Amino acid sequence: MATTPQPVQITDIAGRLKRHWAVIAVLAILGLILGVLASFAVPASYTATTTVSVNPMSSDPLSSSVDSARSINMPTEQGLVTSQKVAAAAADLLDEESVDAEEVKEATSVDSPEDSLILAIHFSGDTARQAAAGADAVAEAYLMTRRSAASDEVDRLVQAATKQIGEIQEKSDKPAYDTPIGRRSLAIQADALGTKLADLSNVDLNPGQIVGKADTPSSPSTPSAVSLGLAGLFLGVLAGIPIALLRKEEDSEIGGVDGLHAIGDQIVLDGTKDTNRADTWDIAAFMLKIPTEIGTDGPFIILVDAEEGSGRSITCGQELADALQRRGRTARFVDAGAINEGKISRGWPTEKKRTTWAGEIIIIDTTHLTSDANKVALATRSDSVLLARSTTDDAAALRRFAGLLKSKNVDIALTALFPPLPELVALSR
Structure with a gap:
């Protein structure tokens, strides 16, 4: 009469782990050693943070009535901080640190508290000094890039308005507009464009300001030998448990x-x-x-x-x-x-x-x-x-x-x- 296989019980698992505790112990110690060795193999890295307050900027005077908070898309601003253009500008500011734009881009990260106009710019460097200088340089490069982009947009709008005014002046000399209605229409357009040029000259091009310069970090941000050792110990135990459970039982018979x-x-x-x-x-x-x-x-x-x-x-x-x-x-x-x-x-x-x-x-x-x-x-x-x-x-x-x-x-x-x-x-x- 065949015996139906019984489901695994907690006592079976506990007993098997107890019998093969040496396997778990060896893997745990091995994980601990590897974790400590990894702490020496991983180069030290320092991280510094610069805080930037972003100002709303609207280069279109017609949109001045829009809520200023809505005129800024913070995810877009975070993308700008980590862009190649900002990285290149920051690399120029970090000339003494001898880092290129690609290295700056890889070392930069940014986040923003929810429902705020604050950017926290993080920079990881090989030294504490490099980390602090890098965070400040990226923040300054971001503000410069944002100001330059806004200024270029204003210049484009000014040139467009000026060109339109010139076209109106040319039309005023043509017979087709030598009527009271025609002259009135051209005058209205010229007045509107003049008002727009005046508004453009008053656009606030301040992109924001650094509200918290980076402090020089006192300790590296990479995990210490203790934390990596404990992590290795934990992973060793996790790896040892299934190995111990799957280990073939040597005493398949009672024997004596x-x-x-x-x-x-x-x-x-x-x-x-x-x-x-x-x-x-x-x-x-x-x-x-x-x-x-x-x-x-x-x-x-x-x-x-x-x-x-x-x-x-x-x-x-x-x-x-x-x-x-x-x-x-x-x-x-x-x-x-x-x-x-x-x-x-x-x-x-x-x-x-x-x-x-x-x-x-x-x-x-x-x-x-x-x-x-x-x-x-x-x-x-x-x-x-x-x-x-x-x-x-x-x-x-x-x-x-x-x-x-x-x-x-x-x-x-x-x-x-x-x-x-x-x-x-x-x-x-």
Whole structure:
């Protein structure tokens, strides 16, 4: 009868991590060392910040009634700060620092508080002095570029208006406009253009001002050896956990008493040298702490669990019942595999069933149960738990089951260890 694979439990994960803690520790230490070494390999970098207040500028007098805050698009201004044109102008101002426009552009970043006309311009340099000078130079280059662009736009509008006025003067000498209406029309256009030229001469071309010059940074902005080391340590632990969980278990079989003891604290009966299993079960029956007199208020329940194996004529629970019989004790054998698992999950054996068993020793054999959860549930309703395993049984499965029992505060009263069937036949010869 094949056993249905059980879902992974937290106890399985915790147990596997505990067994392979050395893998996690090695990777954590390796990550720590690499992090510290990286701090020496990464060149030091300093960052300084210059704050600029941006003034609204409108080179079109007709738009003077527009809200000044709306005449500035701050994302556009941030893009201008990091543009190639501003970088080239800043590189010229940083002539003593020997940096080109491309280096300035890569070293510059900018942000702006929401709903404000403030730009925070950041510059990263190899030295603290370079960082401060670079931030101020980019800010000045930005203001210069913005002022130059606004001035060029005003000059363009002035030239356009002046050209239009010249065209009006030429039209005034033509016969087609030598009428009162024509002359009036030309006069209105000339007056409008004159007003526009006057307004253009009064346009405020102040692009803004530096409201906070960059302070020379006292410490580098690159991570320190401590922070990089801790980051490497953390990454090492993160890398070690999946490796530890996926690591192949070396102890796939119990192997012997030492391997069984490694699974947890428990009393182990070593029957690997016994030529007759009945001898081992006689000792197991003797070692179990069974009351001499069972009260009439209920039964004394012993749960027996073993891994299924071919060639075994009777179950381990029946072998224990026979051993008790040889010691003069009667026991009722119950094969839990024959009980509907839904009944077990709902609380079998019920109080009614326990009443019918009152005064008896009940051996519940869970070997043929497919659900570990139901096995543990029955263990919590039992007075004693005995495990029967052979040296070739799956150690991981036993470790898992023992972890589940421990999570429910169920103690394993005794574990009987047997040789596999071929070895038992060889011993009996």
